[in-house]
Amino acid sequence: MSQSPAPVPFVDGLRAAADLRLPGSGHAWLDAARRENLDAFIAAGLPDTRAEAWKYTALRALSQRRFAWGDHTATSRAIDPKILTLPGVDGPRLVFVNGVFRADLSRLDTLPAGLTLQPLSQVLEQDPEPLRFALSRHYREASDAFARLNAALAGDGVVLRVAAGARIGKPVHLCFVGASADGDLAWHARNVIELGEGAELDLVEHHLSNAPQKHLATLVSDIVLQDRAKLQHMVLQHASEDSTLIRHGSLHMGAKSHAALHVLELGGGLVRHDVHAELRGDEARLDTRGVFVLRGRQHVDTQLAIRHQALNTASESIWRGVADERARGVFRGAIVVAQGADGSDASLSNKNLLLSSQAEIDTKPELEIYADEVKAAHGATVGQLDERALFYLRSRGLPHAEARALLTTAFCRAVFASLPNETLREHFSSALLAHLP
């Protein structure tokens, strides 16, 4: 006899969502994919901490909340365009407010040659067929609960293509804004990004919010790099501490392609970031850099999974974590060098800094190697500020808080040293400094 589970408000509230009319509704394959993912989500519910991937991130509090599934007035919410600007980022811009595309805030009038940039909602209403493969995906793992939810409910997002050989000179700016709504709100965005052979793109992903309500946002991004494509992907996450933000990114890399990811996580109450990268072509190279700086009761969980699947592929990952007050950070970096990926080079460094005795950071680097002639290195540490250095700075006149901030920024510096956009790098640096208590 099966025991009927206790009612979960989060899941119960979802049944009504099955009747939502989303962009693209009416296309049989899309309706079916959405319904299957919704059913799968409702059947399995939210993962609990017995699932390895959610071991350090409990979703109990989230499961007790009820959200409105979508904001019907998102297109008319007042947003000050000034909050969207980022120094050093002046290319095309696509803005979503509570998960809904906002033409009035976006900048799409003069797209450079070779760049296709459209909101998903538009593509779905016009001709969703080219996205059939991406959007019919089934997430088999119960731990991918939010990806299922996203597949069931996302009606908007980014569709970006760079034509083979095209080099996009200015960075493309993707802005996801959580705006004040009528109550607690859940919204979703689905991004499909592809760089053709030899294409080059700088992409800035920017998360911010000013909503006093609880927001749950999920973002699922599929990024494909064809052979020899080059991507610089920069992420600034500055959401409000009332936000739950779940991001899931897949990266497929062709031969001799190169992707560099830089992530700065400052905001959010509960944040989960999954990066699944597959180095499928020979000599593909992935560099990932990231840092979270947390305070209050923030909880940020980063999960990096990198698979080397081809000859002479390389990945280098440098991640830093800083937690103050009662914040909690989680980092898991799993690198697999699969059979046949001979001559690959994989390294992972994760260092963490606890600024308070009540803060906690859990880190777990994992390395599995099934290939020959592989160079691999990984290390993880959790420590405190160097008291001798702190005293040295104070003895020269720097107040305690300033000395602490200076050392903390220095600790994070390795992460951004390789960011080529100097103006943006300085902005990251000062945003980080401003976030320190």
Added chain:
Amino acid sequence: MLKIENLHARVEGKDILKGLSLTVNPGEMHAIMGPNGAGKSTLGNVLSGREGYEVTAGSVTFEGRDLLALEPEERAAAGVFLAFQYPVEIPGVNNTYFLRAALNAQRKKRGEAELDSMQFLKLVREKLKIMQISDELLHRAVNEGFSGGEKKRNEIFQMAVLEPKLAILDETDSGLDIDALKQVAQGVNALRSPDRAFLVITHYQRLLDYIEPDFVHVLSDGRIVESGDKTLALKLEEHGYAWVAERDPALASEARA
């Protein structure tokens, strides 16, 4: 300027300073000498406010203020500078950036206008000449990868920029070859002025060949057991610290016990 009276201090439960008294007036150069374990570095650390040093009795006043009640950064702003025996390497913090932030923090505390980067650069150029430091060091992280001599010269350079009223040099001569020693001494001498005092803590007399002290004190077992002029340092060099112990019956009896 500085008045230390009957100072007792302990580290990790062990009494190190046992009734040290010393008065330093503006313009004076005092040398504190003594054998290992006498409490020389403890004195420097207590004066600069390092954690872990517990003052159990006595007082220290600096220009009439209770120095021991001040945080390390407040002591710095009041004009106390410690040149570290072991300058700390701080990766990721640019030397120049740090020094400007420190100077401006001090000036702010004193109610003086902060220096902008042009004014600061001008000041740095002036002081670089004194210290013969290559400006390449300024672009590196604080003390990171510096040689022993470079670290000590960087301490004196910081002192030159911060212009303290009282400079405490904690075994600045240790580990230096003769050329580096001369450069450090030259930097110190260039900074001597009628309103600045120095407390030079050293194990060896050789630094005093280049920095002429007005007073030499011998520290032994946490107390000053002998004070004199610069000739005292020469006597110590000749006879060793045992000579002081022999002249002090109390110490001598402790040594025998």
